[in-house]
Amino acid sequence: MVKIIAIDGPASVGKSTLAKKLSKKYNSPILFSGRLYRAIAFEIIKKKVDPNNIKDILKCVSSLELNNLESGNLYSSEVDTLSSLISAKKELRNKLIKFQREFPKNYCNRSKFSIIEGRDIATVIFPNADYKIFLWADAKIRAKRRYEQIVKNGKKARYKTILSEINARDKNDLTRKIAPLMPASNSVLLDTSYIDIEQAFNALKKIILEV
Numbered sequence: 007m008v009k010i011i012a013i014d015g016p017a018s019v020g021k022s023t024l025a026k027k028l029s030k031k032y033n034s035p036i037l038f039s040g041r042l043y044r045a046i047a048f049e050i051i052k053k054k055v056d057p058n059n060i061k062d063i064l065k066c067v068s069s070l071e072l073n074n075l076e077s078g079n080l081y082s083s084e085v086d087t088l089s090s091l092i093s094a095k096k097e098l099r100n101k102l103i104k105f106q107r108e109f110p111k112n113y114c115n116r117s118k119f120s121i122i123e124g125r126d127i128a129t130v131i132f133p134n135a136d137y138k139i140f141l142w143a144d145a146k147i148r149a150k151r152r153y154e155q156i157v158k159n160g161k162k163a164r165y166k167t168i169l170s171e172i173n174a175r176d177k178n179d180l181t182r183k184i185a186p187l188m189p190a191s192n193s194v195l196l197d198t199s200y201i202d203i204e205q206a207f208n209a210l211k212k213i214i215l216e217v
């Protein structure tokens with residue numbers, strides 16, 4: 007049976023990068039669950055849906071498919087902020103549970119692992135996941151990494167703006183009533199503040215071998 011690797015953590019902590027490295031090493035598919043919220047946020051912006059109208063927001067869920075989760079449009083500061091805001095809505099979260107829970111069965115039949123990253127994967131979506139990893143790093147360090155990544159890609163960025171956006175998303179994600187970001191009781195905590203991505207990846211591989 008496919009084993010589930012749940013990776014949770016705050017914005018810009020390196021979840022996606024580490025999930026991609028695991029996926030390559032173990033030839034196993036990943037669900038970036040944040041892209042579900044991002045895709046809905048993008049639809050809301052595109053169709054000019056009122057972000058407080060839950061009925062209209064839920065209508066956007068029916069058009070979700072794995073292939074519209076690949077779009078580059080899902081990464082902008084407008085989508086970052088709106089996805090974090092709408093992710094506090096209980097009805098929306100509930101409607102996205104099935105898609106996430108069915109991902110291993112629908113997309114990972116032939117692989118050893120199913121990798122799912124997000125905020126509530128080990129706490130709500132897969133409380134019985136085989137591996138539960140909670141990534142953490144100081145917000146200032148995450149903002150610095152993000153800033154450096156944007157500049158490296160030849161784009162302009164302001165460190166202060168990035169830090170305040172990360173702090174705002176952390177606040178939403180950590181304090182919302184439903185499915186807040188928090189480590190599952192039996193998760194393994196990995197603080198990447200003072201280690202680089204290769205060191206974090208080595209630590210993850212050890213966790214996977216040992217658990």
Ligand code: DC
Binds near residue numbers: 123124
């Ligand atoms: O991981 P991400 O940055 O792509 O996620 C975008 C937003 O979606 C994030 O600010 C909070 C929300 N999210 C969530 O509430 N639960 C998840 N499992 C994944 C993301």
